[in-house]
Amino acid sequence: MKQSRMLIPTQKQDPTGAEALSHRMLIRGGYIQQVSAGTYAYLPLAYRVLEKIERIIKREMDATGASEMLVPEIIPAQFWQDSGRYDTYGAELFTLKNRHDTEFILGPTHEETxxxxxxxxxxxxxKLPLNLYQIQSKFRDEDRPRYGLLRSREFLMLDSYSFSANEDDLDQIYKEMRTAFEAIFNQIGLSYRGIIGDSGSMGGSDSMEFSAPAAVGEDTIVYSNDSEYAANLEMATNMFVPQKSHAEAQPLELVDTPDVKTIDQVTAFFDVHSDQVVKSLLYLADEQPVVVLLRGDQVANEAKLKHVLGVDKFELATADQVKQLLNVQPGAVGPFDLPQGTKVLADEYVQPVVNAVIGANQTGKHYQGFNPTRDLPELEYVDVRTVKEGDISPDGSGELQFTKGIEIGHIFKLGTRYSKVLGADILDENGRQQPIIMGCYGIGVSRLLSAVAEQQADDNGLVWPTAIAPFDVHVIPTNVKKEEQVELATQITGALEDAGLEVLVDDRKERAGVKFADSDLIGIPVRVTIGKKADEGIVEVKIRKTGETVETKVDDLNNTIKILAKEI
Amino acid sequence: MKQSRMLIPTQKQDPTGAEALSHRMLIRGGYIQQVSAGTYAYLPLAYRVLEKIERIIKREMDATGASEMLVPEIIPAQFWQDSGRYDTYGAELFTLKNRHDTEFILGPTHEETxxxxxxxxxxxxxKLPLNLYQIQSKFRDEDRPRYGLLRSREFLMLDSYSFSANEDDLDQIYKEMRTAFEAIFNQIGLSYRGIIGDSGSMGGSDSMEFSAPAAVGEDTIVYSNDSEYAANLEMATNMFVPQKSHAEAQPLELVDTPDVKTIDQVTAFFDVHSDQVVKSLLYLADEQPVVVLLRGDQVANEAKLKHVLGVDKFELATADQVKQLLNVQPGAVGPFDLPQGTKVLADEYVQPVVNAVIGANQTGKHYQGFNPTRDLPELEYVDVRTVKEGDISPDGSGELQFTKGIEIGHIFKLGTRYSKVLGADILDENGRQQPIIMGCYGIGVSRLLSAVAEQQADDNGLVWPTAIAPFDVHVIPTNVKKEEQVELATQITGALEDAGLEVLVDDRKERAGVKFADSDLIGIPVRVTIGKKADEGIVEVKIRKTGETVETKVDDLNNTIKILAKEI
Structure with a gap:
């Protein structure tokens, strides 16, 4: 393909207002152009990348036995009213009416349809099981679109829906989809983590999110540096490794601690480390008081607490509520002499503390010499702490690290959430009417393009993995006024294309420097430069990713590319 | 692919309210399902056909040097306000607002973007010329959607836009696109006609419409049975072949004709054929009176008249207007003694009439012995007649036939219509600012699916041409309880797939009759039936289109299919 005949509007300067690396480089490389806030045109280079991503997705989806199809993008609002999502989905739903005043939405997802x-x-x-998928534009009326394709109002998504008569078939498809998604991300050349979802809060259903580590990610991902373990920070856990203390148990002793409220004040007053303090927090869980005990150096994880307690509403009590419920100052809360019906929970790491300091539940007083097993023998221990970098991975393998991540995919056991309310029943083997059991599976197709760019671009531009690069080889005659260069470019392009490679030829009358800068921005894996040694039949091969260059005879070019490409 | 794992909801009965053959059969064959009035889901079989159509389109488009890309489906209303189309496009435009009250439209076409x-x-x-295309969902808020995919609110379309610096490049691209479109329609296996557009009324630009003859078409297409000539009825013309009369010219004579008004009454009164009568019609063209003369057996073509006169408004005068302007009854209008400033035009076929009857422009009177060259020597002759079936084609080759047609594609020289109002200028070779010269080219992708179905389906279901059939071969073991049939089906499927064919296997536990009926509805070109002779290694091959069947040894199957398939 001749570069002069393609629309590739490269830019020397960063566009204003583009924060993310992928956003800047996709614009500068001539891949995308904004049409309105949060909507982008995919110019020909980007479209070629998208097509390759889609081809990989389709191949893997088809291999699982799923069938591709296509449903309308405008959905009768009635469908979403019937499912209950019309009211709960919120302001991100685009709505419109047709000329006869029938209301529609622009589909952000298509469970109902x-x-x-x-x-x-x-x-x-x-006639079950079935797994049906489509790749199509989706819409979300983002309040503040940003990061280019990462948070946009119109985007390309794969969405797949499975229908089965029993849980076993759902489990089977769910497993196959997980394997297919992993194969897709691997082939695309993306670094990613599979994050087990919060299975409890969704009514026992399994789910998994796929997240690509990247600086602009909106979620904090916790992962082990030595195993597959990964989780969102909200749900991450670490291994419980009780350190045994050989100190002799001291008696529990009430101490006057006027004006001692915070952990820092407590450690200073008692001259102890914060891991020798047990802090007591009063929460309201669905309006009921709960006292939560944590070791002083740890932070409560409210998502986990909510999950453990199985409640919808969960809030730290205000100072007023503390006074009203316990009749003490907030800094003095403790697990002693609580009003009838106050639940007490402790994080696992409270259990092994010896001779700790703890609030006495009396204003201006603390206990020292607190030994939980002796002093609160009924205490329930659970994992309600927030993990820290360096904690041991819960599988015992490696230490936890934090990273930002971009959500690129999600698989989800829906169960009968939609089939029940929409009345999608079948007759089972015993002739009984049963709601169909569903799963849904999604990949952000246009997001993948950005996620790869985010992970692999450098300061000079984009760097595409071979599997999804818009072209395999960029052939650059440095001076198209020299006939021998043009001829050699034509000859080389022909030979490479005959070998099954896709070639972009920079046939423009630009200076060599401009061509090289553009080539770096565009990021095709291999560049072949035809320069001064053209008449000797010698060209230069450069690998975009590593910067490695070698000179080669034209006759050896295909081999040289093959050898170098293996290293990419 | 196993039929049991695909969603193919065939129906024995015609759906209610589906008039068009294609609509009925696409629903009955399990290809499409209505989601809301005028929107359809393309189920897996339909999607496979669409994908093959798209692949053919892309290959031909890419071969012309055009590049594929993708623009957002939601378009800022401002773009269309700037082009002037927001107000003129009418009620078919879907509009919506985002949460910040910015107005958008759902794109029916994307010239502005x-x-x-x-x-x-x-x-x-x-940097020109460029030709950019996309295949994507488009939207039109039809008042009365009908005929399934033929007139729907959401549809798939190829739209391509060319940009050039001069007319020569536009001409070149326009020619290439015409060739590409013809190649596409030919490969798809569609019968079609290319109809030269009304070049005058669009400001001198060329255009061509591609129309597929079909019973449910909304346009009447006139074509020659012996040449490439085709036109919409509005613009169709026939050859002017003056028949010489050897009769002697009679004198012009005023005759009392009380109560003689219509052509039938005139022919009865004078005992002549209608081709011996000249009728006179009074029109108002942009409010100015025009008398139009036609031979009595011919019908005026108002589109041609409007075009010839170069006017926007064109209406037949009412009885009241006739009386007011000419002071006669409507049936008595004639080209004589007209008020100053009344234009008179005659169709070419009036010129050779001899001794005709004509209105005298006096109530209750006609002339006989009218000889135009003698009696109205200044008369202007033009082609303003409506053609009839059997007329001679204007290129002299063959007779005109009428058919209904479905518009499947359009190519159009836009010139500077959009670049001027949107300020899309370039510097030309002389450094002068010039608006870019544009063309646009469209194919109704989902319409093609219906058009092929419309042309080729029969009473038993769909009949797909090989190039776009969802599968190449339908393998049907008639009784899946018989192990030898199932084994043979697996063996045959493997062999056919190894030979590069796509195979659908009816692995369902249905009766043979149900399977055959479904197979006819689905319309895969070749059916292989595995029945009672399975244990002898004999199967039946049936060609869907011709109904031809042959028995063949399994070892000869691939060859048999190849031989038979050539005949399709």
């Missing part, structure tokens, strides 16, 4: 289609078509367990 | 993108990227003639 697929459920309706299957409900109209399938009446018996015999 | 592409013009804006190129305007932002291209400043010099050196």
């Amino acid at each position: 697929f459920t309706e289609l299957v409900k109209n078509s399938i009446k018996s367990y015999k | 592409f013009t804006e993108l190129v305007k932002n990227s291209i400043k010099s003639y050196k």
